[in-house]
Amino acid sequence: MVPGDDFPHNAVPALAKGERLNNDEYLMTIPYDTRLPPDLAKLKLEIEAHARSFGLDFYDTIFEVVDADDLNEIAAYGGFPTRYPHWSFGMQYEELKKGYEYGLSKIYEMVINNDPCYAYLMRCNHTVDQKLVMAHVYGHCDFFKNNAYFAHTSRKMMDEMANHGMRIRQYSDKHGEDEVERFVDRCMSIDDLIDIHSTAIKRREEVSRFDFKEPVEETEKLTRFESKDYMDEYINPRAALKAEGDELKRKQQVIDRSFPEKPERDVLLFLIEFAPLKPWQRDVLSIIRDEAYYFAPQGQTKIMNEGWASYWHSTIMTERALEGWECVDYADHHSGTMAMSRGRLNPYKLGIELFRDIERRWNTGQFGKEWEECENLEKKRAWNLNLNLGRSKIFEVRKIHNDVTFLDTFLTPEFCVEQKLFSFAHNEPQDNYVIESREFQKIKQRLLFSLSNHGRPFIYVVDGNYKNRGELLLRHEYNGVDLHIDRAADTLANVQAIWSRPVHLHTIAEGKPVLLSHDGTNATQKQIGEVDDPRKHTPPATK
Amino acid sequence: MSQQIERDHQRFRKIVRGKVKSGLSKYISRGEMIGKKGRDFVSIPLPSIELPQFRYGQKGSGGTGQGEGQPGQPLTQPAEEGEGGAGDQPGGHILEVDLTLEELADILGEELSLPRIEPKGKKNIVTTKDKYTGIRQTGPESLKHFKRTFKRAMKRQIASGTYNPADPLVIPIREDKQYRSWREAPKPDAVAAIIYMMDVSGSMTDEQKEIVRIEAFWIDTWIKKHYKGVENVYIVHDAEAHEVDEHTFYHTRESGGTKISTAYDLANKIIDKRFPSTEFNIYAFHFSDGDNWGDDSPLCVTFLQNTLLPKLNLFGYGQVESPYGSGEFYEFITELLEKKDNVVASRIPNREAILGSIKEFLGTGK
Numbered sequence: 014m015v016p017g018d019d020f021p022h023n024a025v026p027a028l029a030k031g032e033r034l035n036n037d038e039y040l041m042t043i044p045y046d047t048r049l050p051p052d053l054a055k056l057k058l059e060i061e062a063h064a065r066s067f068g069l070d071f072y073d074t075i076f077e078v079v080d081a082d083d084l085n086e087i088a089a090y091g092g093f094p095t096r097y098p099h100w101s102f103g104m105q106y107e108e109l110k111k112g113y114e115y116g117l118s119k120i121y122e123m124v125i126n127n128d129p130c131y132a133y134l135m136r137c138n139h140t141v142d143q144k145l146v147m148a149h150v151y152g153h154c155d156f157f158k159n160n161a162y163f164a165h166t167s168r169k170m171m172d173e174m175a176n177h178g179m180r181i182r183q184y185s186d187k188h189g190e191d192e193v194e195r196f197v198d199r200c201m202s203i204d205d206l207i208d209i210h211s212t213a214i215k216r217r218e219e220v221s222r223f224d225f226k227e228p229v230e231e232t233e234k235l236t237r238f239e240s241k242d243y244m245d246e247y248i249n250p251r252a253a254l255k256a257e258g259d260e261l262k263r264k265q266q267v268i269d270r271s272f273p274e275k276p277e278r279d280v281l282l283f284l285i286e287f288a289p290l291k292p293w294q295r296d297v298l299s300i301i302r303d304e305a306y307y308f309a310p311q312g313q314t315k316i317m318n319e320g321w322a323s324y325w326h327s328t329i330m331t332e333r334a335l336e337g338w339e340c341v342d343y344a345d346h347h348s349g350t351m352a353m354s355r356g357r358l359n360p361y362k363l364g365i366e367l368f369r370d371i372e373r374r375w376n377t378g379q380f381g382k383e384w385e386e387c388e389n390l391e392k393k394r395a396w397n398l399n400l401n402l403g404r405s406k407i408f409e410v411r412k413i414h415n416d417v418t419f420l421d422t423f424l425t426p427e428f429c430v431e432q433k434l435f436s437f438a439h440n441e442p443q444d445n446y447v448i449e450s451r452e453f454q455k456i457k458q459r460l461l462f463s464l465s466n467h468g469r470p471f472i473y474v475v476d477g478n479y480k481n482r483g484e485l486l487l488r489h490e491y492n493g494v495d496l497h498i499d500r501a502a503d504t505l506a507n508v509q510a511i512w513s514r515p516v517h518l519h520t521i522a523e524g525k526p527v528l529l530s531h532d533g534t535n536a537t538q539k540q541i542g543e544v545d546d547p548r549k550h551t552p553p554a555t556k
Numbered sequence: 557m558s559q560q561i562e563r564d565h566q567r568f569r570k571i572v573r574g575k576v577k578s579g580l581s582k583y584i585s586r587g588e589m590i591g592k593k594g595r596d597f598v599s600i601p602l603p604s605i606e607l608p609q610f611r612y613g614q615k616g617s618g619g620t621g622q623g624e625g626q627p628g629q630p631l632t633q634p635a636e637e638g639e640g641g642a643g644d645q646p647g648g649h650i651l652e653v654d655l656t657l658e659e660l661a662d663i664l665g666e667e668l669s670l671p672r673i674e675p676k677g678k679k680n681i682v683t684t685k686d687k688y689t690g691i692r693q694t695g696p697e698s699l700k701h702f703k704r705t706f707k708r709a710m711k712r713q714i715a716s717g718t719y720n721p722a723d724p725l726v727i728p729i730r731e732d733k734q735y736r737s738w739r740e741a742p743k744p745d746a747v748a749a750i751i752y753m754m755d756v757s758g759s760m761t762d763e764q765k766e767i768v769r770i771e772a773f774w775i776d777t778w779i780k781k782h783y784k785g786v787e788n789v790y791i792v793h794d795a796e797a798h799e800v801d802e803h804t805f806y807h808t809r810e811s812g813g814t815k816i817s818t819a820y821d822l823a824n825k826i827i828d829k830r831f832p833s834t835e836f837n838i839y840a841f842h843f844s845d846g847d848n849w850g851d852d853s854p855l856c857v858t859f860l861q862n863t864l865l866p867k868l869n870l871f872g873y874g875q876v877e878s879p880y881g882s883g884e885f886y887e888f889i890t891e892l893l894e895k896k897d898n899v900v901a902s903r904i905p906n907r908e909a910i911l912g913s914i915k916e917f918l919g920t921g922k
Contacts, residue, residue, distance in 0.1 A: 037686055083558075086558060088562040089561060089564075090561070094558070094560070098560065098564055098568040098570055098606070099564060100564055100568040101561075101567035101605070101607075102561065103561065103564035103565035103566070103567055103569070103570070104568045104604055104605060106561050106564070106565055107565060107568065107602070108602060108604070111602060141743060193720060194581070197636070198579075198580065198607060201607050201611070202607040202608055202609055203610075205609060205610070206610070209759060295638065324910075338610070345680070353622045356618055357621060357622070358621060358622055359622070362622070363622070402889075407701045417738065430673055432622060433622055433624065434621070434622055435618060435620070435621055435622070435623075435625065435627070436618060436619070436620050436621075437618050437619055437620070437621055437631055438616075438617070438618035439614045439616065439617045439618060440613060440630070443630070444614075445630045446618070446619075446630065446631045447627075447629060447630045448625045448626065448627050448628065448629050448630075448631065449618060449627060450627055451627065456620055459620045460619075460620040460768050463619050468612075469609075469610065469611065469612075470610050470611065470612060472610055472825060489610070493615060494612045494613070494615070494616045494617055495612070495613045495615050496610060496611070496612060496613060497613040497614075498611065498613065499610045500608040500609065500610070500611055501608075501610055501611075503582075503583075503608035504608040504609055506608075507608065513594055513685050
C-alpha cells in the first residue's frame with residue numbers, strides 16, 4: 014500500500030516511511046528492535062536479488078519489522094511517524110485500529126518514497142506473506158524511482174516531514190495549540206487546490222511582492238505596409254495606426270490590470286504569495302502545500318503503482334521464490350488482494366491485469382496500425398508476430414505514464430469485456446447508484462473522469478482584485494457535474510478566512526450559473542446573468 | 557502506541573465529544589463499520605470528521621465498477637459521493653456494539669456537567685463467581701482437559717519420532733497434562749432499582765411516548781454508570797396500574813381515564829416486596845401529560861410525601877405536553893418541591909427539551 018490512498022483497502026498492501034532520524038530518537042517512538050531478524054534478512058537478500066535480476070531498479074530499501082498497532086500508527090501518519098500533530102491522524106488511526114481489531118482490514122506492509130526507501134513489515138505475518146510483501150515492496154520502490162511523475166518528489170521526505178512537524182509544534186507552543194490547529198484545519202480543507210502538473214510545466218515566472226522594477230515597455234509593432242514616402246499617408250493612414258495603437262494599449266491595460274494575469278490553478282500558491290498572512294501562517298500553508306505535492310503522484314499513479322507492484326510480487330513469487338508448501342497460502346493471499354467486490358474497482362486488480370494485457374499485446378504484436386485496421390476476427394484471434402516486446406514495453410509504460418494516460422492509451426474494448434467493467438451513475442429518483450452501461454466509451458469516460466485531477470473539481474483563481482475591492486474570485490471549471498454546494502460554501506468560508514477579504518466562487522448549480530460568496534460572517538448564493546456564465550468563458554489557457 | 561499518536565487520537569476524541577471548542581462539530585459524522593462477531597454482524601461506531609472540500613455532488617456523478625450485473629440494476633450500496641467506487645456491505649442482522657454505552661454516559665455527563673451520583677445506601681455489593689476460562693499445567697485429575705492433553709501428547713510424540721501412524725497409540729505423560737483453570741469473576745448484586753411509570757391513557761400520543769423513551773434511555777445510561785447492578789421496573793397506568801415489561805411499556809395504548817395514585821401505590825408495593833429501601837438505591841420516574849382524575853391529585857401528593865418519598869433516592873416527574881392534557885398535575889408536584897429535596901419536576905414540551913430535562917432530573921447528584 015502506498016500512502017495517500019483514496020481507495021478503500023481490501024485486506025492487502027504495503028506502505029512506507031522515510032529516514033530514521035537517529036537510532037535513539039527512533040527507539041523512543043518504538044521501544045523495540047525493528048531490525049530484520051536473521052531469517053527475514055536472508056529472505057530480503059534473496060528477494061532483492063530476484064528483483065534486480067528482472068531489471069527492477071530501486072534505491073536501497075530498509076525493512077523494519079513492527080507490530081500491528083505501530084503499523085497502524087505509521088499508516089495513520091501517511092507513513093511518516095514524525096509528521097506534524099493533527100487530530101485527523103488520530104482519526105485515521107482509530108479507523109485503522111478498529112478495522113484491525115474487528116478483523117475487517119489489515120495492512121500487510123507499507124512503503125515510503127524516500128532514498129533509502131523504507132518499508133514496514135508486520136511482525137506477526139507468516140514467512141510466505143513476508144516474502145510476498147518484500148517482492149511487492151521492490152515493485153513499489155522501482156516505481157518510485159523511475160516513474161516520471163515522481164521525479165519531482167523529495168527523496169529526503171523523512172527529514173522534511175520531521176522538520177515540518179518540528180516547525181508546526183513550535184508554532185503551537187508559541188501561538189497556542191487551538192489557533193494553530195484551526196489554521197491547519199483551514200489549510201487542509203483546501204489542500205487539493207494545487208496544480209498537479211505544475212511540477213512539469215512552468216506556467217509563469219516566480220512572482221515577487223517586492224519587485225518594484227519598472228516594467229519593460231514592450232512596444233508592439235503596428236501594422237505598417239511598405240510604401241513610398243509620398244504614398245505613406247494614404248497606405249498607412251494616421252487614424253488607422255492610432256486606432257490600432259490605442260487598441261493594443263487597451264488590451265495591455267486589461268492584462269496589466271488582471272491579477273493574476275492568467276487563471277491560476279495553484280490556489281494555494283496564490284494565497285501564499287498574496288494573502289495577508291502572518292509569517293507563521295504562510296509557513297504552515299507552504300508546509301501543507303509541499304506535502305500535498307509530495308503525495309500527489311501517489312494519487313496520480315495509484316492503479317499503475319499497485320498494478321506494477323502486484324505484477325512483480327506475482328512474477329517473483331511464482332517464477333522464483335515460492336516453495337511448494339507455500340503455494341496455497343500464497344494463492345489465498347494473492348487472490349484476497351486481487352478480489353473485487355461489486356461496484357468497487359480494485360486498483361490492484363485493474364493495474365495488474367492491464368500490465369499483463371499490455372505485455373501480452375506487445376509480445377504477440379497486437380498493436381499498431383495493421384492490428385487496428387484488421388477486421389478479420391479469426392485472424393485477430395490467432396494474431397501472433399512473436400515480437401516478445403512485452404517486458405520492455407511495460408518497463409517503458411511504468412516510466413512515462415500516469416493513471417490517466419495509462420488507461421487512456423491502453424484500455425481496450427476487449428479488456429473491458431474480459432474484466433467485466435461497467436460504468437455506474439447516480440439515479441436521482443431513487444437516490445442510489447445504478448449500473449449505467451457496459452459500453453467501452455462510457456466506461457472509459459467515467460473512469461477517466463474519476464481519475465482526472467484526482468476526481469476533484471477544477472478550481473481556478475481568476476481575479477485577486479475582484480470588483481476592484483481586493484476580493485477574491487474563484488471559478489469552478491464546469492464539466493457536467495455540479496459541486497456539492499453546502500460543502501463548497503463551507504470550503505469557501507475557509508478560503509475567506511485565509512484571504513481575509515470576501516471571496517466568491519463562480520459555478521453552475523442546477524444548470525444555472527451561480528455565485529457563491531462568503532464575506533467572513535455570511536455565506537450567500539445568488540444566480541448570475543448569462544454574461545457571467547463560466548461556461549461561456551474560454552477554458553483557461555495553459556502555457 | 558507512541559505518545560504522538562496517543563495525543564492526536566485523544567485530541568480527535570475530544571473534538572468528537574465536543575470537549576474542545578472548535579468549528580468542527582458540524583462536520584462530525586457518526587459513521588459505522590460493519591464487522592463480524594461470531595455469527596452476528598455488528599456495527600462498530602466510527603465517528604469521523606470530514607473537513608469541507610470542493611467536491612462533486614451526487615447529481616450526475618458516477619464511476620466505474622467491475623463485476624456482474626445488467627445496466628439499470630442498482631448497486632448494492634450507494635457509492636461515496638462523487639467518488640468512483642461503491643461499497644458492498646453485508647446485510648442481515650446487525651447489532652450495535654455495546655462498547656459505546658459507557659462512552660455515551662461519559663459524553664452525557666460531560667455535556668450536561670452532571671454531578672456524580674452519591675449513593676444513599678450501600679454502594680456496590682459484589683460477590684465472586686468462578687468461571688472456567690483458562691488452562692494450566694497442574695490441577696486435580698477431575699479437571700483434566702482430555703482433548704488438549706492428548707493433542708499435546710501427540711505433538712510431543714510426533715516431534716520425538718515415537719508416533720507411528722500405523723499404530724496411533726498416544727500416551728500422555730505428566731508434562732502433557734492440561735487442566736482447566738478458573739478465574740474469579742465479580743458478579744455485582746443489584747443495589748439499585750429504577751421504577752419507570754407512565755401514563756398510557758388516551759391522551760398520550762406516540763410522539764410523547766417517544767420522548768419518554770429517549771429520556772428513559774439516557775436516565776438509564778447515566779444511573780447504570782454509577783451502580784454495578786441495576787434492576788428496572790416498568791409500570792403503566794390509566795385508571796389502573798400494571799407492571800409490564802419494557803417492550804409493553806412503550807407500546808401499550810389504553811383509552812381509559814387517568815388515576816395517578818394507582819401507579820404510586822403499585823410502585824410502593826413493589827418496593828416493599830422486592831427492593832427494601834434499606835438495601836437499595838431506588839429511583840422512580842413518572843411521565844404523564846399532567847391530566848388526572850379530579851380528586852386524585854391531592855391523594856397522590858399526600859401519598860408521595862408520607863409513604864413513597866422516604867424510600868426513594870430520587871423521584872422525578874416529567875410532564876410531556878399533549879394536545880389533550882390539561883397539565884394541572886405539575887402544579888401539585890411543585891408543592892412538594894419545597895418540602896422535599898428528593899423530588900424533581902420537569903416539563904418536556906418537545907424533543908428539544910429532552911436534554912434540559914435530563915439535566916434537571918440528574919443534576920441533583922442523588
